[in-house]
Amino acid sequence: MQTQTIEDYLKAIYELGREDPGEKLTTTALAERLGVSPATVTGTLKKLARLRLVVHKPYRGVELTDAGRKIALEVIRHHRLIELYLQQALGVPWDRVHEEAEKWEHVLSEELEDRIDALLGHPTQDPHGAPIPARDGTIAQPECVRLSELAPGQTAVIAEVSDHDPELLRYLGERGLYPNVSIELIAKEPFGGPLTVRVGRQGREWALGPEAARHVFVTEVVQEGGPSHEAEKE
Amino acid sequence: MQTQTIEDYLKAIYELGREDPGEKLTTTALAERLGVSPATVTGTLKKLARLRLVVHKPYRGVELTDAGRKIALEVIRHHRLIELYLQQALGVPWDRVHEEAEKWEHVLSEELEDRIDALLGHPTQDPHGAPIPARDGTIAQPECVRLSELAPGQTAVIAEVSDHDPELLRYLGERGLYPNVSIELIAKEPFGGPLTVRVGRQGREWALGPEAARHVFVTEVVQEGGPSHEAEKE
DNA sequence: GTTTAAATTTTGTCATGCCAAAATTATAGC
DNA sequence: GCTATAATTTTGGCATGACAAAATTTAAAC
Numbered sequence: 001m002q003t004q005t006i007e008d009y010l011k012a013i014y015e016l017g018r019e020d021p022g023e024k025l026t027t028t029a030l031a032e033r034l035g036v037s038p039a040t041v042t043g044t045l046k047k048l049a050r051l052r053l054v055v056h057k058p059y060r061g062v063e064l065t066d067a068g069r070k071i072a073l074e075v076i077r078h079h080r081l082i083e084l085y086l087q088q089a090l091g092v093p094w095d096r097v098h099e100e101a102e103k104w105e106h107v108l109s110e111e112l113e114d115r116i117d118a119l120l121g122h123p124t125q126d127p128h129g130a131p132i133p134a135r136d137g138t139i140a141q142p143e144c145v146r147l148s149e150l151a152p153g154q155t156a157v158i159a160e161v162s163d164h165d166p167e168l169l170r171y172l173g174e175r176g177l178y179p180n181v182s183i184e185l186i187a188k189e190p191f192g193g194p195l196t197v198r199v200g201r202q203g204r205e206w207a208l209g210p211e212a213a214r215h216v217f218v219t220e221v222v223q224e225g226g227p228s229h230e231a232e233k234e
Numbered sequence: 235m236q237t238q239t240i241e242d243y244l245k246a247i248y249e250l251g252r253e254d255p256g257e258k259l260t261t262t263a264l265a266e267r268l269g270v271s272p273a274t275v276t277g278t279l280k281k282l283a284r285l286r287l288v289v290h291k292p293y294r295g296v297e298l299t300d301a302g303r304k305i306a307l308e309v310i311r312h313h314r315l316i317e318l319y320l321q322q323a324l325g326v327p328w329d330r331v332h333e334e335a336e337k338w339e340h341v342l343s344e345e346l347e348d349r350i351d352a353l354l355g356h357p358t359q360d361p362h363g364a365p366i367p368a369r370d371g372t373i374a375q376p377e378c379v380r381l382s383e384l385a386p387g388q389t390a391v392i393a394e395v396s397d398h399d400p401e402l403l404r405y406l407g408e409r410g411l412y413p414n415v416s417i418e419l420i421a422k423e424p425f426g427g428p429l430t431v432r433v434g435r436q437g438r439e440w441a442l443g444p445e446a447a448r449h450v451f452v453t454e455v456v457q458e459g460g461p462s463h464e465a466e467k468e
Numbered sequence: 469g470t471t472t473a474a475a476t477t478t479t480g481t482c483a484t485g486c487c488a489a490a491a492t493t494a495t496a497g498c
Numbered sequence: 499g500c501t502a503t504a505a506t507t508t509t510g511g512c513a514t515g516a517c518a519a520a521a522t523t524t525a526a527a528c
Contacts, residue, residue, distance in 0.1 A: 003485060027506060040486055042507050059493055059506055089323070090349050100343060107337035115324050237515060261476060274516055276477055293476055293523055 004034050007075045007106060009044055010053060013064055014072035018141075024061035073133040078105040078113060080126035080133075083163070085116050087127045094127045095169035128169075129160035129179030129217075148195070148213035150185040156218035157182050168215060175199060175206045177216060238268050241309045241340060243278055244287060247298055248306035252375075258295035307367040312339040312347060314360035314367075317397070319350050321361045328361045329403035362403075363394035363413030363451075382429070382447035384419040390452035391416050402449060409433060409440045411450060 012033045016025050027045070031038040049056040053068035064072060082101040086092040092100065108116075113135075117123075124132055124140065133139040144159040158181050161172055176199045177183070186196040186205060195208045246267045250259050261279070265272040283290040287302035298306060316335040320326040326334060342350075347369075351357075358366055358374065367373040378393040392415050395406055410433045411417065420439060421430040429442045 028504095036485090037487055038506065039488080039508080043485080046507095086346075090346065090353070092346070092349070096345075100346065103341035103343075104338075107341055109334060109337075111330075112320075112324065112326070112334065115326070119324070262474095270515090271517055272476065273478085273518080277515080280477095 004036060004044075005106065006044075006048065006051075006053070007071065008034060009048060010064065010068050010072040011075045011079075013054065013062060014069060014076065017063065025063065026061060030062075070137040073137045073139055075105055076139075077133040077135070078108045080130055081113060081116050081120070081123075082108065083126045083128070084120055084123055084132070088120060094173065095166040097127055098163045099166070125179060126163075127179075128163040129158065130163065142219055144217040144219040146214050147183070147185070147197075147208075147216040147218050148192075148210055150188075150218065150221075152185050152188050154221055155182060155184045156221045158216060159219040160217045162215040165215075168212060171209075171212060172216065175208070176203065183218060238270060238278075239340065240278075240282065240285075240287070241305065242268060243282060244298065244302050244306040245309045245313075247288065247296060248303060248310065251297065259297065260295060264296075304371040307371045307373055309339055310373075311367040311369070312342045314364055315347060315350050315354070315357075316342065317360045317362070318354055318357055318366075322354060328407065329400035331361055332397045333400070359413060360397075361413075362397040363392065364397065376453050378451040378453040380448050381417070381419070381431075381442075381450040381452050382426075382444055384422075384452065384455075386419050386422050388455055389416060389418040390455045392450060393453040394451045396449035399449075402446060405443075405446060406450065409442070410437065417452065 009030070012030055013025060016029055016033060027038045027041045030045075031041045034041065045054060045056045045062055048054040048068065052065055053071065054062050054064055056062045079101045082104045083097040086097045086100055087094055126132055131140045131142070142159060147156075147158075150156060158177060158179050160179060161177065162168065172178075181200055183200075184198040186198055188195050189210075192210045194210060195213050196205060197208050198205050243264070246264055247259060250263055250267060261272045261275045264279075265275045268275065279288060279290045279296055282288040282302065286299055287305065288296050288298055290296045313335045316338045317331040320331045320334055321328055360366055365374045365376070376393060381390075381392075384390060392411060392413050394413060395411065396402065406412075415434055417434075418432040419429060420432055423429070423444075426444045428444060429447050430439060431442050432439050
């Protein structure tokens with residue numbers, strides 16, 4: 001296991017904080033995400049607190065300061081720009097860009113960041129639909145809900161999918177569940193059973209595992225049932 | 235100073251060995267190149283010897299084993315492919331590609347190496363004229379001599395220039411001294427004084443500092459004086 | 469063959485990132 | 499409010515990569 005940097009910690013804190021907004025961010029959750037022991041996390045948290053990058057209330061959880069969030073968003077900007085660049089310029093399939101970007105995000109200079117950003121036309125989304133933070137550390141965070149929480153009959157547009165699990169990404173890709181594709185929830189088994197969805201307007205119907213549906217985030221619920229006036233983006 | 239990896243050591247040993255072929259490679263020279271103390275180099279050399287990547291005769295110098303050379307050449311292949319890619323695909327000027335590649339060479343996966351190699355058309359030279367090792371760890375090393383060692387009247391083709399000093403690279407670039415450009419030595423002051431050269435056939439004449447001339451390597455000496463029958467490569 | 473200077477290695481120490489085990493704290497159930 | 503359990507932090511220790519200073523070896527000068 002390679003040793004984790006301050007940047008890795010800040011990024012993980014930011015991401016876990018977003019995944020459970022409002023919840024306290026625990027040492028154990030961070031330890032699992034980073035692949036280190038809780039004891040190690042506590043030690044690093046004390047260091048980060050000394051550097052004024054996080055506020056750590058012992059036994060009470062941790063959160064980022066403005067300075068810490070700024071650094072986290074810089075790393076995430078690098079990560080997402082690289083993901084998109086690897087896909088667009090080098091043809092890396094979307095289930096593998098995350099892993100590569102994990103390494104490249106730490107060695108990207110500001111100059112190259114700018115060149116890549118310009119070459120891609122100042123993009124706002126990475127291949128998984130996640131927003132790319134601006135250079136000044138701001139980020140657009142559109143409202144969205146899990147696909148698994150939609151009601152049958154509702155139509156929505158896929159905003160973002162989790163990028164951590166390559167297998168999930170291949171599963172979603174085979175079914176056409178990419179960002180900006182519209183999706184209609186046809187039916188939903190109770191007690192967390194599989195969903196039936198129609199992917200794309202007049203598109204194919206698929207059964208979808210409930211676990212996968214929890215990792216797909218949708219937005220812009222157009223209307224319940226009936227035909228839409230929105231043009232389909234593919 | 236960031237901490238040096240095994241890869242950095244092997245690459246430095248390979249490069250210093252090539253710069254002074256036949257000479258023994260000293261601990262101090264390695265220490266200077268790597269920016270660490272001689273004591274640290276001795277320690278790491280013992281570790282590399284234990285891994286059978288170098289042969290270290292205490293007080294007598296060090297050299298690479300076949301296994302060590304293989305790894306060094308893999309890193310150098312990464313480095314040079316990335317230098318060329320940064321220049322060709324991202325427009326990074328040739329005096330800055332080296333510094334960037336120093337960081338990127340360590341995070342390049344085999345998959346991306348292949349994609350970049352193919353995208354560049356399986357190139358054989360980096361922007362400074364250095365040969366790019368093949369995947370199997372072989373490298374073409376054409377004969378060449380320092381420009382400073384040419385005799386007045388001799389014509390040659392620039393094979394390679396040192397890539398470590400950005401200022402030198404800008405100096406050479408301003409005068410058109412790129413790899414594959416032909417160059418004629420018009421005159422040479424004694425005692426290591428400046429040289430007068432003509433760059434490119436029917437090209438401009440320049441005075442060239444002796445230090446710069448020691449970092450330009452030329453090959454394919456066509457003939458002394460007189461017109462050439464070779465076509466000019468630009 | 470000494471002597472001496474320079475290069476090299478050895479020794480001892482420090483800082484860092486990690487972990488397991490022990491101690492502490494929070495919290496949920498009673 | 500207690501108590502048990504789980505989460506968290508503290509403690510002590512290990513490995514690594516770095517350095518300065520001391521000891522050793524080489525090699526050059528005499």
